[in-house]
Structures are given as C-alpha cells and as structure tokens.
Amino acid sequence: MFRPVDSNVHFPTLELQILDLWEEKRIYEKSLAQREGRPKFVFYEGPPTANGLPHPGHCLTRAIKDLFPRYRTMRGYRCERKAGWDTHGLPVEVEVCKDLGIHSKEEIEAYGVEPFIHRCQESVWRYMREWRELTRRIGFWLHLDEAYVTYHQSYVESVWWSLKVLFDRGLLYQGHKIVWWWAQGGTALSSGEVGQGYREVADPSVYVRFPLLDEAGNETDTDLLVWTTTPWTLPSNQFAAVHPELEYAVVRDAELGRKLIIAKELVETIAGKVKRDLTVESTCRGTDLVGRRYLPPFDGYYKTLGNVVGKLADGGEQHVAWRVTAADFVTTDSGTGVVHEAPAFGEVDYDLLLAEQARFEPGQGPDLICAVAPDGRFTDEGPDYCRGRWVKDCDKDIARDLKQRGLLYHQEQYIHQYPFCWRAENDPLIQYPRKSWFIRTSQFKEAMLANNAKINWLPEHIRDGRFGNFLATNVDWALSRERYWGTPLPIWVCEKTGQMVAIGSYEELLSKPGCTGTEVWEEAKRKNPDLPDDLKVHKPYIDAITFDSPFAEGARMRRVSEVIDCWYDSGAMPFAQWGYPHRGAEQFADQFPADFISEAIDQTRGWFYSQLAISTLLFGKEANDAARQHEVEQAAKEATTAAVKPTVHPYPHPYRNCIVLGLMLGEDGQKMSKSKRNYREPNEIFDRYGADALRWYFFANQPPWTSIRYSEQAIKDSIPEFLLRLWNVYNFLVGYATSDDNWNPAAEIKGKVDQLNSAQLSSAATYTDPGDRSELDRWILSELASTCRTVVERLDAYDNFVAAGAIQKFVDVLSNWYVRRSRDRFWASGFTADKHDAYWTLYECLITTAKLIAPFTPFLAEALWQNLAVAPFGDRAVESVHLCDYPTGDVSLIDEELSQRMEQLREIASLGRAARMEAKLKVRQPLSKVEVVLADTRHQAWLEEHAALIREELNVKQVEFTQQAEKYINYTVLPNLPRLGPRLGKQLPALRKLLTEANPADLLQQLNEQGKVTLELNGEPVELDAEDIQVRLQAKEGWAAAQGKTSVVVLNTELNDDLIHEGIARDVVRIIQDRRKTIGCQLSDRIEVGIETDDASVVSAVEKFRDYIASETLARQLVLEPLAGVEPGDGKAGEARFKAYVRRLAE
RNA sequence: GGGCGCAUAGCUCAGUUGGUUAGAGCGCAGCCCUGAUAAGGCUGAGGUCCCAAGUUCGAGUCUUGGUGCGCCCA
Helix, strand or coil, rough: CCCCCCCCCHHHHHHHHHHHHHHHHHHHHHHHHHHCCCCEEEEEEEEEECCCCCHHHHHHHHHHHHHHEEEEEEECECCEEEEEEECCCCHHHHHHHHHHCHHHHHHHHHHHHHHHHHHHHHHHHCCCCHHHHHHHHCCCEEEEEEEECEEEEEEEHHHHHHHHHHHHCCCCEEEEHHHHHHECCCCCHHHHHHCCEEEEEEEEEEEEEEEEECCCCCEEEEEEEEECCCHHHHCCEEEEEECCEEEEEEEEEECCCCEEEEEEEHHHHHHHHHHCCCEEEEEEEEEHHCCCCCCCCCCCHHHHHHCEEECCCCCCEEEECCCCEEEECCCCCCCCCCCEEEEEHHHHHHHHHHHHHHHHHCCCCCCCCCCCCCCCCCCCCCCCCCEECHHHHHHHHHHHHHCCCCCEEEEEEEEEEEEEECCCCCCCCCEEEEEEEEEEEHHHHHHHHHHCCCCEEEECHHHHHHHHHHHHHHCEEEEECCCCCCCEEEEEEEEECCCCEECCCCCHHHHCCCCCCCHHHHHHHCCCCCHHHHHHHCCCCCHEEEEEECCCCCCCECCCEEEECCHHHHHHHHCCCCCCCCCCHHHHHHHHCCCEEEEEHHHHHHHHHHHHHHHHHHCHHHHHHHHHHHHHCCCCCCCCCCCCCCCCCCCCCEEEEEEEEEEEEEECCCEECCCCCCCCHHHHHHHHHHHHHHHHHHHHHHCCCCEEECHHHHHHHHHHHHHHHHHHHHHHHHHHHHCCCCCCCCCCCCCEEEEHHHHHHHCCCCCCCCCCCCCHHHHHHHHHHHHHHHHHHHCCCCCHHHHHHHHHHHHHHHHHHHHHHHHHHHHHHHHHHHHHHHHHHHHHHHHHHHHHCCCCHHHHHHHHHHHHHHHHHHHHHHCCCCCCCCCCCCHHHHHHHHHHHHHHHHHHHHHHHHHHHCCCCCCCEEEHHHHHHHECCCCCHEEEEEEEHHHHHCCEEEEECCCCCCCCCCEEEEECCCHHHHHHHHHHHHHHHHHHHHHHHHHCCCCHCCCCEEEEEECEEEEEEEEEEEEEECCCCCCCCCECEEEEEECCCCCCHHHHHHHHHHHHHHHHHHHHHCCCCCCCEEEEEEEEEHHHHHHHHHCCCHHHHHHHHCCEEEECCCCCCCCCEEEEECCCEEEEEECCCCC
C-alpha cells in the first residue's frame, strides 16, 4: 500500500533521502547497464576548472547537461557520461602565486619550478569536494570516478600524439608574434584574458616632428608630423607610414619657421589644436612620399644603422629603415595621417616590417629593433635617462626631452581603453614580440566553416553569427605559452642544427637512441614517494630528458621550453579523454563524435572553437588530403610520422548538437561576482528550496540561451507553481486511497508490472478500457497523451522550454479541472465502477507524469514513483523511475475534439464565475438558471449533454443554450483576415467597412440559410462562406453576464425561498465541516450535530435539507438545539446567524 | 571602433508563416471556495510592444536608420 504523504513536504530533505536511495541501489549504473548494446547517444562533458568555487551559473550548465542524457537514456539510448577536469593554465599558476605571495616569473624561478609545479597540481583539486558535492546534489549523473584529467599522463600523451600529427603534417610552426605581454609576470596573455582587463586611462598624446632628409642625407626644412600615444615606443621607431591614396598637405607654420607634412583633411583639426595658422603650400599623394628618408627622434639604433643599405629583391638598393612606407591601415580618424612605426610593439606594425623584409634579398632587409627588454625595461639602446626603467614610467621624460630638443610639436591627454593584467590590476600590458609556436589553422578555414555549417546550433544564429564570423576571420592559433604548469610542447630541437622532431608519447621518448635524464624524475620520486606519476611528463622533469640527435653527430636533442595553451588541452578531449591512440581506441571509435554538448556562450572562442579546430585538422577530409600530399613531398626527407594516423570522419565533428547557454547574471543584472554578493551560494539554494526547484526554474522559465538574471524569488516560485501543485494532486490520490476506500492498485494484479504501463495495469479486474470511461477520464487521458507527444517532440529538438511548459500546463489542468471535477467521485462512499475509473485514471496520470518529469526534476519524480509504484508493488515494479522508458503518448487516446470541447466548457464555467462576481452572488448561493450564448455552435449539442457539469460548477438549477439572445447580446461580424487578406488584398478595408455597416442579424440569417453571404464590393459581387467571417458577441449592459472569445454567459439572478434555503443549507454544511476539522475528525468519522438559531429561515433550511446536510457531513444525528458540553462554531448565512455543535461519535 | 544578440505589463519572460481585442507566471488590489485546506480558484488595475522612417490592405513580427543594454573582439 501507499505510505501516507506529508502534505507539508520539505523538498530539500526529500531530495537527500532520494540521493541516498540512488546510491544505495546504484540506480545510475543500472540505468546505463540496461541500455547496453542499444543505440548510443554521445555526450561530452566540457571540463570545468576546480580551482574556483562553483556558482549558480555552473548549476545551470550542469542542469542542462543532465537533462538530455537522462531523457535519452529513458528513450532507450546508451549514454555514457564521463566527467572531466581542466587543470592546466595561467589561472592555476596565478592562484599558487597568490598563496606564495609572489608575482613574477623570476620569483617563481627563485622559488623553484619543481615545488611550484607540485603546488599547482595540488591547487587544481582545491575545490574538488565542492564541485563533486554540487554535481551530486543537483542530481547531475556523471561518472565522477572515471573522470579524465588534463594533467594525467595518458591525457598529455594523447595531446602529444595530436601535436605530433600536426607537426608531421607541417601545420605546427615557429614564428614571431606580437603579443599582449605582461612584463612583470613574464608572460603573454590570451586574448580572453586581455579582454577582461581593459580600463579607461589617460595617456600622453604627442605630436612629434620627424625632419625629412634630402638625397644626400642632410636635413631639409620640412618635417613629417607624427602622432603617438605611446612615447616609449619612439626609441624603437623604424618607419613612418602613410596611406598611399590619401592626399597630404605641406603646410607652413610661420611661427615655427618650418614646413610640416600632414593629411590634408586634418590640417584644420591640427591648426585648431595648436592654435596657429597653417597655410597649405602644396599637396601630394601618399605614394609621392614613400621612400623619403627622415631623421628619427632617437639615435640609439640610428647612430649605427642609419646609413645601412640593403639589396632589394628586384635589384637596386635602399636604406633598410627610417623612411616613409605605404600602409593601408593608416586612417585620418585621429592623429596626423602619418603613423610612427615601431614594429616591435604592434601587430599591424610587425606585419609591415615583414612586408618590408620581403622586398629585400634574404638577410639584406631591416631587422626588428626593440629597445625594451622582456621585463618591460629599456635596454642600452634606449635614451640614457630611460635605461633600466619601466617603459610606461618614461613617457613623461621622453616628452620632456623631445620638447627640449624642439621636436615636440604638440602634447595633450588622450583618454582611451587600455588593457591591464587581469590578475595584477596595476600592471599595464604592452605589446611585445615573442617567439611563439603556431598551428596553421587558417589553412583550413574553409574546412572549419564546412564543418560548422553542419552543426546544429541552438540558438541557430550562433552558426552564421558569432561563431561563423569568428571562423571566417580565423588566424593561426598561437599555441605556446612561456609558462610552467601546462602540457609541455613535445618538440625536441637539435642543439647543433636546430632541426626538430615531435614526440608522440613518453614511451617513444624513452626509446630514442641515447635517451637520458629520467633520473631527475626518479630522484624526485625517491625523495617524495607520494608524487603522482603523472608529473613525470611535466616540467621540470620532462625538460631533463634528452637524446641523440639524428641530424648531427654527437649533438643532443633538447626540448623547447614552452608549454601549450590549455584551450588545446580541452579541445583535444574527444580523443584524449580515452588516451587515444595509445589506448582507448575502442571507446574513441564508439564515442566520436558527440551528439550533444552544452556550455555558455563565453565558450564560443574557447571550447567550442578548440574542439572544432583540432577535430577539423586531425579528422577532416581536407586536412587528411593535404597530409597525404605533404607526406609525398617529405618522402625524400627523413620524416618521422606518428604510428597511428587519424582517419577521416564526415562532418560534423566532434559535436553534432550544441546548446549555447546564455550567461547568468546576478540579482542586480550585473555579472555575478563574489565581491558584490549578488547571488547565493548553490548549497544554500539547495538547502532552502532544493535542486528540483532550481532545475525547474532553469528549464521552464526561458529558452536556455536567454541570458538569465539570477532570481531567488523565481526559484522559490517553482515550488508552489509546479512542484507543490503536483505534490497536492499526488497527496489527494494517496489521501483517498489510504482512507476507508483502501484502494490498492497492487491488490488486483498478479506478477510483474514493470513500468506500470496501461497494458500491465489492464489485468486488474476493476480496470476498464480507457475508451469506456467517462468523458472526464477520457479527456484527461487525451491531454496526458498529447502532452507526452509534445514533450517528446520538443525534447528531441533540444527544446526544454516548450517541453517543460507543456508539462506545467498538464499538471495545471490535472489539478484545477480533473481533480476539481472528480472530487465527488472520490468522496462518494463505497465503490462504483465510476469510482474505480477515477482512481485508475488519476493513478495512471500520476505514474506517467512521474516519468515525464524524471529528466527535469528527478527527485520529485522518484519520490512519486517510490510511493505510487514501489510501495504497493514492491519488486514487481521497476525499482526507480529513472529505469523506465520515457512515455511517448498513446496517440489513440488523443481526442482533439474532446479537448476543444472541454476547453469551451471550461470557458463557460469561468465566464459564469465572472458573471457571479459581477453580480456579487457567491457560488454557495444556488441560482435558477444561466443562459449560454455561443458564437460557434459546433459543440452545442455536446455542451448540452454536459449541462450537469456546468450546473454543478456554477451552482445553478438549469442551463439553457440559445442563439436568439438579442436582448443580452450585440453581434459583430468580422472578416477572417488571414483567409481573406490574400484573396482580396487592397479591397480589404472596403470589405471591413461593409461588414461593420451591415446588419449582423441579416448576415447571419443569410449564412445559416444559404451557407454563404453575397456582398457587393466596388460593383463586384463577393461571396463569403462561414469560414470567411467571424462573429463576435458582446454582452449588453444591465445583465449579469460575462463575455469570452466565443460565448456569453448570462445569469438569472432572481431568488426564491427554495434557492435561499438551499444556500443557507450549504452555509450550514460549511460551518459543520469547519467544526469537524477543528475538533480533529478523520475523513470518515461519523458525527452528531446540533444547530442553534433564532432565524426562521435557518430552521426551514435545516429541516428542508436535513438529508443533504447529514450526508455531506457524515452526521448520524441532526437536531435543532445545542449539544450539551460541546463548544459551538459561529455561522452566518446572509443576515441569518446560527451556532453549530459537532460531536464525534465513537465507532 | 568591429561582430553578435537583446529591448513587449511593476518584475521575469512567451508571442509560431505579418492578420481581428498582444499573452503567461509572479507581485499588487479585491473577492470567492472550504474534506487537496499551512491548499485551491476568480476578477481587476497595469502596455505609445525603445524611437523614427519604409514595405504592406494590415507591422510587436519584415527592411533601413537611430538610441539603450549585454556578450565577444579590438
């Protein structure tokens, strides 16, 4: 039998019990085991970093990641869920530095790379307990114990393998890159990190004269006027750039006594800034200036290189630097139209240097000059007053120096956005040239786009919008990081020749001829046996391993010092989670590509990209075709190739469907932040409201890609709006079933019932075929079936929002119409066939609802199942709702027409209540009659059959349907626009006018008699049939009436004695029931009642309705006098007053 | 500065291919119901659908421009 239900349920407590149940019975494992051999549904877990505390945003991701795998499992798929952890990267190092109270790379080196790495490895698990607990508590079923971890040896070796493939294919190369450089920390920052640190700052903005030189190298009377906001870059100047197509002016500054060259359209602006007259003497085009030499403001390099001339590739010679070059990026938005070029400190400037180098014969062109050391301080090539100083501190001194030398033409403050280090917020970043390793992703841009085009993105616009645009502007992936805690770049260089090889595994490394250096690791392990073995593939141990160079006799191969971008780690997860190809080939073959992944939109350029890029370059057709070509070319050389080559997979891969979640904002609409405290800790949410409340809030309130504002109230509201409403229905069923009725579904059924589908229930003697049940039962079963159908359809399309809405709607009609209308059936004493039907129908609705909600609110679903199925049937039923198949809805039970009719019936009832409200007649007071006027009479006959229901619902004696209701109603005839619009087009306004002016009664009569209406429109006859027009009703004033879309309900408000007495009787019943409750009667307790009153109408009412009152209240005796020794309850019926005495009778 | 997205009731959000009187939940106010009862229901107030122009018989919906906000990138 069912256990009693706690109507005062506390969901968080319930959920903890269910978690224990799942674990004790290993339900998750069983849910997987029972789908062994079934079609697969592949899910990838995007690895979170566990070195920070989880917040509500992570709950959202974890909830969505749980929903679809649970759903698919119930649909019969095998869905493995391997957990994963992202463990490398700068954030980890920064955390450790914070603990150590250090900042720069030098300090790390001083502390020791080895202990530093150990700390990093420990630090990544710092909040593991919290993450595991969150995962468990929110009900995210995931194989936590078999998680992949990016620092594990097997993972690292997979990454190495993939890099070796890329290297051997010629897709990994070393180049220079101008990076955003954190000089104090000695590292480049990723674009994402840079983006976090932009702040508004005021920088000096200087206009500097670069005197032009004549052919002989002598100074002329004309200057280039150059603008920059980074004066510290001027000592590293190499060129001045002009736009070739722009018009330049040579202007005379009389005060200065010199001529200046600036963009013509900026003459006025600059004259305004310096408040002088600048007279244009002549103009020329940018191209005319190209090649002219000038004297740079600082001579640190110029003094030695100023006169160096190189051979041009196409013959001739030219000075290598300090001359005017052409560049398309020059604009007149600001500055002077002449741009100072220090290629070391800007990406486009560096490109310009590369272009210049290309014009010369190899080795003859300009070298990069850079007067700044990697620590951000000036070198000896800088002006003497700057040497050894942090560049940004020198801006003022440089400006002062230029002023003293007369080269500073103008100076002002310039307010702009400038990036700072995101962890050390007082450190401005500078752009700085570094050697870096790149992946040639741009070569496969089209392939990535083709792959992307096949991915099902939700929302759709990501594909061609944010993600597609990003791919279309793809640049090569800067892979290397000059840091410590990351996957070491597996490239070893010949110390003599500089030739390189890539290594694909630790074993391969050890097998190299003359390999030495493992003793460093062995020694460390001997000293500290607790060191995880995985560390041996990390710095500093890996750096100690060297081997004989195959390129030069007696030379050694040594590893490059860099580690790689941790985004590469996570992007390699589709194969690296299995250790592929060194191991896990089977799992990889089985679990590639993913059917479903989901992360927030900030992963567009993160995990979504890294996965797609790696996968396209390894497993895409284009990349593999190119690789074969490359191998042919390399065949002559001694190319090493990976033992296992990637095979081609058709797009899309590595994921087919991707839900891009919106970002979750704090309560105040701002980004969630610990310091602002604009959200609550997840654990507190679970303790207060429960995981189901939070999950339902995520799933049912908005499509998942909407950025949602964290709202505690909304989470709280999930409880009464959905969870508790369903709980109340469940409580209702169990309450009656465990009363005198003692209704037990298990009593009549023998043997297994498994999932309690209708086929399994139908063996019960009292179970009638749903088709033979009452209309109300058939209706709710129809609603249930169509809800199942909708939910399945929407979940298959990854649309949790509409699916959840359908479930919520169903629970609402189940509670507010089915149960409401069925109360009497349950309350009736004894069993009838109809009562059995009511039990079975409601039982089946609840059982099915439990299955429906299982992926959404798994705890509540389980609670229902445990009591509705497991409690009565024991091990004859499936032991958990999560082991059931998902209900898809029996379409034969769907009755669209019944559904529509019931809808209309509900509308009539609702209108009747509204009319009562209007007339201030409470429902307890019976009325003699309502009249219902229908605009659409299709369902009239059916509605007439159900007049009883309306009578009961509205407490009236008679219901009458009528169309001839002119006294209550105004009719309006309107055109059906979607139908007539395409047909009549511009004539539509005329028709509308015609219809408004016509007599509606005549039109309707015509329509009824002939089935059509003919009107004359602009001299042309137009025929309208019933579908072409719509009739709207409007209640006339002065009646107790209410109007809806299709009907009007009019009340007869006249009362007679019978009606009044009946109303009083109902008041009496209500007060008696109230007393029953007060004195603690059980549902079926019998009582004795006394009514004391002076009011004649109450006396008459009690006498006239004695039987009614007695049966409603289970009263054995009813007398019109006080009961001795009983506390009475006061009652009021209209103006009449009475006292009700209730005493419980012993059995 | 560029890309993408968003803008509808006090709040959180729906609004299908353009179609008649733009919806839901919460909140607020008033009321009803009373054996699902520490529940439930009804009704109401509250909207220049961000602004402007255009396309169309008809625009919350389509187009263009603008404003504001968010994210990503510089």
